[in-house]
Amino acid sequence: MAETTILNGNLRTNTGKGFARASRRAGRIPAIIYGDKQDTISIDIEEREYKKIMTQSGIFSRLLDLNVDGKSNIVLTRDIQFHPVSENPLHVDFLRIGKGSTITVSIPVSFINEELSPGLKTGGVLNTVRFELELECPADNIPEKIEINLEGLVVGDSIKISTVELPDGVKPTITDRDFTIATIAAPTKMADVSTESSEETDEEEAEAVATNEEDKDTNTEN
Structure with missing residues (x-):
């Protein structure tokens, strides 16, 4: 389960572009808290403190205990607006x-036991189709990552969502198909050799057809 990070904020009684710019000059980021059938409130948070949280993985799935004037709010980051040049956060x-x-x-998806995959040990390549999974989770049971075991997988194997063990209460949002997360692909050299062999076979077949046509033409002329 993803850990809860503590963050402090101040209630903003004044809103608007002028007050937002003043907050940024003071090293703070304007923000809002909304949802859970409660009123939306305007706040600001310390830029340096929030930037530390942003550098951690899974910022949009990390629960925050946002303390505003002594009141605890359990929240998730839903959107961050960035400055187009400096890339500093402007609003959250x-x-x-x-x-x-x-x-x-x-x-995010995390793969384990790569060294126990015969396919990878013989030069196969892990082809990741989905680096993240969109999941429905209980608010108190958000996984930090989804681990996928590669033990025993050989070249040609596909990892489907149905084969992945998810935490209790967690399920994928895509339910109409058994989608692929990753595959064990053939080594590049093996694939190249196979392609070359196929091309050579095609060329030989084409030459054989051409020879037969020439023989037919010769017989007709005679």
Whole structure:
């Protein structure tokens, strides 16, 4: 389960572009907290403190305990607006998470036991189709990552969502198909040799057909 990170914020009674610019000059980021059938509130947070959180993996799936003037708010980062040149955060939207609620988040995929995959040991390549999985999770049980075991997989094997063990209460948002997460592909050299062999076979067949046509033409002339 992803850990909860503590963040402090101040309530903003004044809003608008002028006050937002003043907050940024003071080293703070304007933000809002919304959701859970409560009123939206305007706040600001310390830029340096939030940047530390942003550098950690899974910023959009990390629960934050956002303390605003002594009141705790469990939130998720839902949107970050960045400056087009400096790439500093200009504004943040936080989604308030109510007790017992279910949310949709994108969770990164992590592969384990690569050394125990015969396919990879013989030169195969792990072809990752999805680096993240969009999942429905209980708010109090958001996984930090989804581990996928590669033990025993050989060249040609596909890893489908149906073969992945998900935490209790967690399920994929895509339910109409058994989608692929990754495959074990053939080594490049092996694939090249196979392609060359196929091309050579095609050329030989074409030459054989051409020879037969020439023989037919010769017989006709005679």
